[in-house]
Amino acid sequence: MDYGALLPEIILMGGAIVALLSGSFLPRRRQALVTWFAIIVACGSAVTAALSTGPSTVFSDSYALDNATTTIRILVPLATAVVMLIGRQESRGSARESETASLLLLAALGTVVLAGANDLLIVATGFLLATVPLYALIGLSRSPRAAEATMKTYLLGAIFGVVMLFGIAVLVGVAGGSTYPELQQALPHVPVTAIALGFIGVLAGLLFKAGAVPGHFWVPDAAEGAGLGIAAFITTVPKIGALIALARLVDVIPSTVNASLLVGVLAAASMILGTLAAFWQRSAPRLLGWSTVGQVGFLLMPVAVISVEPSARAALLMYLVFYAVTNLALFAAIAALPDRRTIPSWRGAAREHPVITSVILVGLLSLVGTPPTAVFVGKLAVFTATWQGGMPWLVVIAAAVSVASLFYALRWVSTAFQAPEEPRSRPAAVPLQAVTAVTIGALIIVAVASSPALLQL
Numbered sequence: 049m050d051y052g053a054l055l056p057e058i059i060l061m062g063g064a065i066v067a068l069l070s071g072s073f074l075p076r077r078r079q080a081l082v083t084w085f086a087i088i089v090a091c092g093s094a095v096t097a098a099l100s101t102g103p104s105t106v107f108s109d110s111y112a113l114d115n116a117t118t119t120i121r122i123l124v125p126l127a128t129a130v131v132m133l134i135g136r137q138e139s140r141g142s143a144r145e146s147e148t149a150s151l152l153l154l155a156a157l158g159t160v161v162l163a164g165a166n167d168l169l170i171v172a173t174g175f176l177l178a179t180v181p182l183y184a185l186i187g188l189s190r191s192p193r194a195a196e197a198t199m200k201t202y203l204l205g206a207i208f209g210v211v212m213l214f215g216i217a218v219l220v221g222v223a224g225g226s227t228y229p230e231l232q233q234a235l236p237h238v239p240v241t242a243i244a245l246g247f248i249g250v251l252a253g254l255l256f257k258a259g260a261v262p263g264h265f266w267v268p269d270a271a272e273g274a275g276l277g278i279a280a281f282i283t284t285v286p287k288i289g290a291l292i293a294l295a296r297l298v299d300v301i302p303s304t305v306n307a308s309l310l311v312g313v314l315a316a317a318s319m320i321l322g323t324l325a326a327f328w329q330r331s332a333p334r335l336l337g338w339s340t341v342g343q344v345g346f347l348l349m350p351v352a353v354i355s356v357e358p359s360a361r362a363a364l365l366m367y368l369v370f371y372a373v374t375n376l377a378l379f380a381a382i383a384a385l386p387d388r389r390t391i392p393s394w395r396g397a398a399r400e401h402p403v404i405t406s407v408i409l410v411g412l413l414s415l416v417g418t419p420p421t422a423v424f425v426g427k428l429a430v431f432t433a434t435w436q437g438g439m440p441w442l443v444v445i446a447a448a449v450s451v452a453s454l455f456y457a458l459r460w461v462s463t464a465f466q467a468p469e470e471p472r473s474r475p476a477a478v479p480l481q482a483v484t485a486v487t488i489g490a491l492i493i494v495a496v497a498s499s500p501a502l503l504q505l
Contacts (some may be wrong), residue, residue, distance in 0.1 A: 049484050053106050053113055056097040056121045057160060062224055064153035069147025071413035079145035080136075090125040090156065097121030109227045110167035119365050120163040123372060125317035127285050128156040130376050134383045135277015142190055151181040152281060162257070162289035168216045170249070171293055175253060176306045177214065178286055179205050186282070187276045197273035201266040208256035208263050215249015218242060232300040243305045250297060251310070257290035259283070260344040261317040270327070272340050276386070279333050280379035283340040284372050287347065293366060295351045303355075311352040312442050319345025327456040332382050335456065336375070339415060342453065343371055344499030346446060349430050351435025363433040367426035370414075374423055377413040378429030391460055396468030405464045417450045459478045 052234055053060070067082050067089075073080060097118060105112050130153060139145045158178025163172040183205070187198035220226045222242045223234040226304025250255035257264030269281040294311075301307040329335035347367055348359035381404050388394050398405040427450065435443045 049248050051147035056093045058091040060153050060157040064150045067146055068150040082146035083132055083149045086153055087129045090129040094122045095401055109229050110170055110476035111164050112166040117164040119287055121160055124156050124159050124285055124288055127372050128152050131277050131281040134280050134380050135275055135428040138275045151185050155181040159285055159289035163292035165293055166228050172216055174465050185278045186270050193273035197269040200269055204266050206251050211249050212253025215246045218246035228300045236302045247301055254290045258287040258344050259341055261321055266340045267341055268334050272331050272334040276379055276383040280376055284375045288368055289343055291347050295354050298351055299355050311348055312439055315345045315348035316445045323453045325447050332389055345456045349434045353434055357433050357437035360433040366429050369384050369427040370422035374414045377407055381407045391463055394464045395466045397464040409461050416453050416457050457477045
């Protein structure tokens with residue numbers, strides 16, 4: 049077996065173990081070394097993935113190393129490194145700084161494994177590895193809201209996890225195998241009811257991980273209750289692995305089960321609910337939490353047609369990359385002004401912090417899909433693939449929701465340009481790491497939209 053092909057995953061796992069053990073020996077004032085070590089590990093894993101070459105699958109076809117996995121192996125560790133920079137100010141000097149870095153690396157590893165899974169048993173492994181660290185990460189801030197969010201996430205995770213394991217058991221039982229090639233060969237000869245039952249079970253678990261309807265309830269609470277760095281991670285990274293895993297599964301489900309229609313309906317429900325709920329939020333992290341529920345709806349569109357439209361996979365990967373960059377830039381901007389966690393508190397921000405406000409403006413317009421931002425390019429690719437895949441009704445709904453999402457984006461932006469109710473004695477201090485993340489994110493959001501290279505993902 050070619051263990052060298054799994055070097056990016058091995059680096060993440062080894063880094064998480066070393067970070068956890070190092071925290072036991074380092075004094076609190078030197079815990080920052082663990083965070084910087086974890087950032088280096090994450091970047092090293094991404095570089096290794098970009099340079100790696102090898103077979104398309106390993107371990108008897110149970111783990112895929114295709115273009116999709118390679119993209120996720122690069123995107124997830126880099127996003128995790130940015131998250132550590134965003135949350136650096138909050139975690140500095142805390143008693144759990146090393147544990148935070150270790151848990152983030154483990155959750156990133158689980159997300160990568162989930163994305164590369166070509167076997168239902170590996171899907172279950174990746175799901176657990178990506179989910180369990182989130183329970184601890186959400187509760188690290190030790191606030192009442194964090195405790196409530198942790199409990200809600202844990203309970204929903206347990207319920208949807210059991211349902212997913214039941215679905216896996218059904219599919220493996222009726223197919224006589226767990227790898228996707230075995231499923232693709234056996235499922236056409238299996239009763240439709242059994243396939244549908246198993247697929248719905250696995251779908252439920254992956255939708256919880258992605259934060260889509262009906263497993264979305266935990267996302268806004270976790271985004272509001274957790275620290276800003278953890279909130280950025282929660283609303284960005286887990287859905288990456290879950291959506292790629294779901295795309296692989298939908299591709300092997302036979303046409304006798306109308307999996308595409310079910311995914312399409314859930315996509316519409318997610319984007320409508322997430323957008324409408326975001327409009328009424330006063331908390332900035334909670335607004336972005338509901339926004340990410342809506343964004344998952346757009347990301348589910350190419351998943352719905354992935355078995356009939358060749359361009360759907362590239363559209364999904366493109367949108368994932370652009371959304372991750374945009375969402376992280378928005379959270380970096382909030383982290384740069386930690387005293388402005390509610391929408392009304394952004395009054396006067398345009399005058400006091402024009403650069404940060406510009407990032408908020410560009411990021412929100414990008415999430416909406418306004419040209420020439422990156423997410424506009426992703427949405428255009430997603431809409432085209434979905435239309436060509438035979439779901440024009442879903443494209444019409446998505447276009448209407450995109451227009452409606454302008455309202456919550458403009459509400460935030462217009463508030464930033466209003467005069468403050470009370471004059472501030474001085475502008476809030478802006479952490480260097482957050483400024484760096486914001487600047488990089490803002491540049492990439494616009495510049496990456498004009499890059500034709502990503503169109504070939």
